Amino acid sequence: MNSKIHIAVLVGIASAIALAILRGRRLLPPSVGKFPLGEKPWKAYAGLAKTLGPVLSVSTFGKTVIILNSAESALEIVDRRVNFACKPRWPMAELLGKQHSVAFVYYGERHKKMRKVLHASLNPTIIVSTWGEHVDMQSISLCSALLKAPDAFFTLIEDNIQRHVIGHVYGRQPTSEYCRIIKDVMDQTSAALQPGRWMVDLWPALLHLPSWIPGAEFKRWAAEARELFLRSMTEPFLATKADVASGNAPFSFVQYALQNVDYISPEDENVLIDAAGTFVTAGTETTVSVLLTFVAMMSRHPDVQEKAFREIQETVGDDRLANLQDRESLPYLECIIKELLRFNPSVPLIPHSNMREDTYQDYRIPQKSWILINVWAVLHDESTYPNPEKFIPERFKQASTPDPRSFVFGLGRRRCPGAAFAELVLYISMVRLLTLFKFTSMDDGQPFDVVPRLVTIPKPFNCRITVRANARALLESHLTR
Numbered sequence: 001m002n003s004k005i006h007i008a009v010l011v012g013i014a015s016a017i018a019l020a021i022l023r024g025r026r027l028l029p030p031s032v033g034k035f036p037l038g039e040k041p042w043k044a045y046a047g048l049a050k051t052l053g054p055v056l057s058v059s060t061f062g063k064t065v066i067i068l069n070s071a072e073s074a075l076e077i078v079d080r081r082v083n084f085a086c087k088p089r090w091p092m093a094e095l096l097g098k099q100h101s102v103a104f105v106y107y108g109e110r111h112k113k114m115r116k117v118l119h120a121s122l123n124p125t126i127i128v129s130t131w132g133e134h135v136d137m138q139s140i141s142l143c144s145a146l147l148k149a150p151d152a153f154f155t156l157i158e159d160n161i162q163r164h165v166i167g168h169v170y171g172r173q174p175t176s177e178y179c180r181i182i183k184d185v186m187d188q189t190s191a192a193l194q195p196g197r198w199m200v201d202l203w204p205a206l207l208h209l210p211s212w213i214p215g216a217e218f219k220r221w222a223a224e225a226r227e228l229f230l231r232s233m234t235e236p237f238l239a240t241k242a243d244v245a246s247g248n249a250p251f252s253f254v255q256y257a258l259q260n261v262d263y264i265s266p267e268d269e270n271v272l273i274d275a276a277g278t279f280v281t282a283g284t285e286t287t288v289s290v291l292l293t294f295v296a297m298m299s300r301h302p303d304v305q306e307k308a309f310r311e312i313q314e315t316v317g318d319d320r321l322a323n324l325q326d327r328e329s330l331p332y333l334e335c336i337i338k339e340l341l342r343f344n345p346s347v348p349l350i351p352h353s354n355m356r357e358d359t360y361q362d363y364r365i366p367q368k369s370w371i372l373i374n375v376w377a378v379l380h381d382e383s384t385y386p387n388p389e390k391f392i393p394e395r396f397k398q399a400s401t402p403d404p405r406s407f408v409f410g411l412g413r414r415r416c417p418g419a420a421f422a423e424l425v426l427y428i429s430m431v432r433l434l435t436l437f438k439f440t441s442m443d444d445g446q447p448f449d450v451v452p453r454l455v456t457i458p459k460p461f462n463c464r465i466t467v468r469a470n471a472r473a474l475l476e477s478h479l480t481r
């Protein structure tokens with residue numbers, strides 16, 4: 001080998017070593033200092049992203065949290081890479097017995113089985129034929145209840161969605177006692193999943209504390225919550241299973257999954273119990289959040305409400321209620337649905353995790369980081385949605401405005417399997433509420449606000465609901481069709 005070749009080989013080796021060292025020294029994204037940041041961390045992170053860049057991080061108790069504040073970073077990292085289909089280790093969720101549920105389980109065989117069973121009756125191609133009649137009755141029952149007690153709209157919407165989702169899942173009308181249990185389960189879940197509230201989430205070694213010692217109150221609280229949660233899933237499932245065996249089960253999610261099965265293994269039964277339980281918990285608060293935001297926004301924007309009402313009158317007429325087939329002929333209502341989802345995304349920060357160490361641009365993403373997709377920041381980016389704090393459905397008249405549904409229902413292999421079902425419920429409820437009622441704000445200019453939890457439900461607000469002239473006749477003729 002002559003000396004020139006020697007030098008070239010040495011330079012090559014040195015460059016490779018330098019590159020490897022540089023790679024090894026990749027830094028974490030810019031730090032936000034502490035976790036979580038304020039009462040509504042999604043807003044704080046969005047603000048910081050404007051100066052520090054769209055991808056941020058924070059390290060706390062040896063755990064890394066990466067916050068993705070732009071559409072590009074979220075799509076590139078979470079949507080396109082299977083590595084990020086995992087969910088983070090969440091010690092409080094484990095204590096509540098949720099680590100095997102669809103929304104919390106690590107990415108793997110059990111997750112795939114649960115998605116398959118959910119997909120069987122919730123996939124968009126069969127959604128209208130499987131659930132059309134059920135959601136039709138759900139919206140009628142909501143409107144009938146509102147007709148009797150319009151002032152109680154807040155609790156009526158919560159109760160209606162909860163009762164019907166339970167009915168859809170198990171095929172039986174839930175008792176008031178069962179509804180109360182489910183409400184407690186959801187409140188306890190929200191409390192358990194509040195980021196930064198529990199030391200054990202930051203320091204999982206605390207899981208090993210015996211329950212009786214001072215300071216381990218969280219374990220005693222979680223043990224009670226866990227018992228209630230497991231009971232809430234097992235009892236109705238076994239009742240429906242018995243109905244199926246005796247041939248008396250009406251259509252439901254569980255009945256549909258069991259109908260052609262002679263034998264169900266304990267493992268598959270467990271998968272179905274968890275999938276059904278998650279249908280109830282994941283499908284209730286999120287849908288309630290959007291419907292209550294709808295009432296608040298219609299009452300605050302009478303011009304939008306009037307325009308939507310006129311569109312329905314001109315398309316459907318005034319002698320019948322709109323049905324599922326009318327949806328395509330109501331483009332302005334479609335813009336309203338998109339704007340509601342953008343304006344108040346029900347899950348503003350979506351947690352994921354990565355199975356292996358990864359990189360993004362020049363940044364390092366350590367293995368098993370918490371990845372928070374800041375959906376709120378993406379949908380309030382003023383370069384995509386001018387005046388993002390304003391409620392303007394017209395922005396979606398332009399086909400080039402990105403559809404918020406690409407983010408609101410999550411990303412990649414964990415994207416919400418109930419999205420098509422949720423849209424069906426939202427559309428049919430909204431079109432009928434707009435036809436039968438008029439919403440007027442009584443809030444005297446007070447700003448719209450949400451309770452800062454994993455799922456953001458609007459804070460109670462004042463609204464007067466008046467019944468439109470032919471509402472009773474329309475409801476009656478729909479029921480006697």
Ligand code: HEM
Nearest residue numbers: 102103279282283286287346347409410411414416418422
């Ligand atoms: C407007 C209503 C809804 C919204 C905004 C919503 C939103 C979401 C979001 C953001 C996720 C997390 C996705 C991710 O990790 O990337 C999710 C997961 C999930 N949702 Fe929904 N959801 C809604 C309604 C429903 C309904 C009606 C069901 C009932 C079937 C449902 C079932 C689920 C399940 C089972 C998961 C866990 C998926 C997984 O981890 O693989 N959701 N949803």
